[in-house]
Amino acid sequence: MVREEQSIHSPVHTGEAVHHGHSHGASSQHAGGHHLLQVEHLSIGFRMYEPDAAFFSAQQRSYQVISDLSISVHAGEIVAVVGASGSGKTLLADSIMGLFEPNAEVTGSIWFDGVEQTPESLASLRGSGISLVPQSVDHLNPLLRVGKQVEGVGRTRGRRAESDVREAASEARSARVQELFERYGLSPEVAKLYPHELSGGMARRVLLCCALMDNPRLIVADEPTPGLDLDLAVRALDDFRAFANEGGGVMLITHDIELALRVADRVAVFKDGTIIEETSVEAFNSPDTLKHPFAKALWHALPEHGFRSGAAC
């Protein structure tokens, strides 16, 4: 099942070089000569019954949601994924985590750290290599106090260890929880609360803490900032930047283009189930350096620019 990646290339790029369907910004890093994450020709469809047919004669057909999508994240890099709502961004995040609906039909390949992955191997990387910051706050367990949820992630690793080792590990984990809570302005009492007692922004911060808890190699952050005030959102993004600077990779799925541009190295524009433009952050300085009409429309629709809705295509 496991193949070595064939696409090793020189770690040095010029700004103009295009390979694997994307170009690089001047500041992009390329540690180890390969991609930390590489998604190639990913297509996802769902089997559904013909919606217009009569009940008993309805045939199954495939409803294509993501088609021929390729994207890569290098070690040390933040790639922002921006694009139309409903275009399949969350599906992409779920695929990288190996989470598929039972009626999904998936083709394509996902490489992590130079090794091609199967759905099973992606599942085993969850929480120990790849961490997800989910979009919806209902990913929190409603019956578990949030302190325990943050602390509990990935505890299975120490299961067979000696009891004193386990105790030390457990203490280290609680210390890490406290450190993260402090960093995100969550008071120690918050650890004792249940998810329904949190505000939207607090729940968002708890999800961030969960993802940062286990020192992952790659973070897939699916809209991590809604509900956070500007200071907190900037702090969260700065943490992603620091995480990337230490050699991690971040895929930042977001609608907040303005914020994303502050920290990202590259931007991938997503529409109708595929990446229509993968470009450097610098290209977003002006609509003229963007190639695709939808990318230009996004630029014009920002409240800071035109707040224009008519340009949508």
Place this chain on the structure above:
Amino acid sequence: MLETRNIVFSYPGAQAPLYDGLSFVVDINERVALRAPSGFGKTTLCRLLAGFEQPSSGEVLFDGKPLPRSGVCPVQMIGQHPELAVDPRMRMRDTLAEAGDVSAAVLDALGIKQAWLNRFPHELSGGELQRFCIARAVAAQPRYLIADEISTMLDAVTQAQIWAFLLDYVKSNAVGLVFVSHSPALTKRIATRTVALDKDEDLA
């Protein structure tokens, strides 16, 4: 006129009340932005204004009277998490029908496709669901709309499209608007006034 008079509210078991005697007035032709740090209680205030919570003392008044306890509430709230605001076992068509008839023009303006009506909530994206929540709130023919971070899950183009619809709607139907947003640029575009909850001053 929507008015809060000296409201005090605390959740069970909390050490200090969220607000202690909060009063402000929103006129029907205003678009008021609420501003406060995360966790301060903006969403709770929205829920109080829309009648989902009752203050432990003080009153929320609509045109001088308390909000009706039954029937359609003249103050409708659109929430921050659309996936938690719809019944997961109901098709979207039935979810919309809860609020009464929704005109094709509204569906069109919000970009809701006919094919989505037969789907269940988990078959739609967060942004698509939010459009249904907005359509449902508008279908109830409210006098006030409370919008709690309603566009953070939308891309910039859709955000502009939906706010263009809502702005047009509140202006042409004389509906008052109270909204929460963490984006200063968006607030500047929409608001006629900002209320900073954590300070004792109203900013013009």
